[in-house]
Amino acid sequence: MSHPLAQSPLPLPRLPVVDLGGMPARGSAARLCIANEMDAACRDPGFLLITGHGIPAILFERAFAAARQFFVRPLAEKSRVAIEHSPVHRGWFALGRENLDPGTQKSGGDLKEGIKIGRDLPPDHPLVMAGVPLHGPNQWPEGIPGFREVWTEYHARLTALGRELMSCFALALGLPPEHFDPFLDQPMTTAGPLRYPPFTSGGDRLSAGAHTDYGCLTLLAQHELPGLEVLARDGTWYSVPVVQGALVVNVGDMLARWTNDRYASTVHRVVNRSARERYSIPFFYDPNHDTPVACLPSCLAPGERPRYAPTTALAHLQEKIALAFGPG
Secondary structure, X not given: OOOOOOOOOEEOOOOOEEEOOOOOOOOOHHHHHHXXXXXXXXXXXXXXXXXXOOOOHHHHHHHHHHHHHHHOOOHHHHHOOEHHHOOOOOEEEOOOOOOOOOOOOOOOOOOOEEEEEEOEOOOOOHHHHOOOOXXXXXXXXXXXXXXXXXXXXXXXXXXXXXXXXXXXXXXXXXXXXXXXXXXXXXXXXXXXXXXXXXXXXXXXXXXXXXXXXXXXXXXXXXXXXXXXXXXXXXXOEEEOOXXXXXXXXXXXXXXXXXXXOOOOOOOEEEOXXXXXXXXXXXXXXXXXXXXXXXOOHHHOXXXXXXXXXXXXHHHHHHHHHHHHHOOO
16 A cells, blocks of 8 residues: 555545434434434435534533643653553553554554543443443543543533434344344443644654444544545545534444444544644444344345354443554
């Protein structure tokens, strides 16, 4: 692959924008219309922008401010909440710790740092006491006023939005709007604020290597600077614009697997081409750990066979995380 800075990506020619309009009632004609728009976008290109989602602008501002306050801290302070200290994959990871394209980026990992903030469960929660992987407490940094409160609110608001988007997908797939609800009462959800330093050319390392997302849905908040690039089927890289107040939504491997590839888990990467730091906040929305992930009957045409073996949501995520983070 030629170096990603050799040629600037083209603007994405067709990025669907879906206005949720405050999310009308389940089963209503208005929600079905939204569902159909999402269905078309997730078949191709697999990315869309959503507006009218009801998340206040001030919450995004507070979240980005909290992320910057954390990332500017000295290395020693960030290391106190390093992801290596957590048995449930929570906390800060350093530049290069995650490698989303190890087949190409052989000299090191992604040029980004981040912090994983999941559903914060106390030690006496049944799932924690049972030792279910990826379930447990967050590592909260000290000395940043309001940090925990901001991310707790952000997590709650995005979790509620993810649940309603899954209701729309149920409608789009010819299922009752409540079809996924039994699998969403204890979802595996993670906010992952990221800092990308200015990109320096040379070598094979990208801000984030080419990959598809692991899970069900990703809801991405971008801040000021572009950098997200999507790979079209013809091999062309396209830039996703930053639209104030909108969230970028894309399908992950789990939902693609669930729908027998009716929905596209599209390859994408990040290249911070600016001379400034870039920040973004992906929110990963995944169902309960024991959710069976097998081809939905409505996604299987007569005579067609499922493309994937059945699995569970947790097993699927564990496999993907191991590939990107490796041992340690």
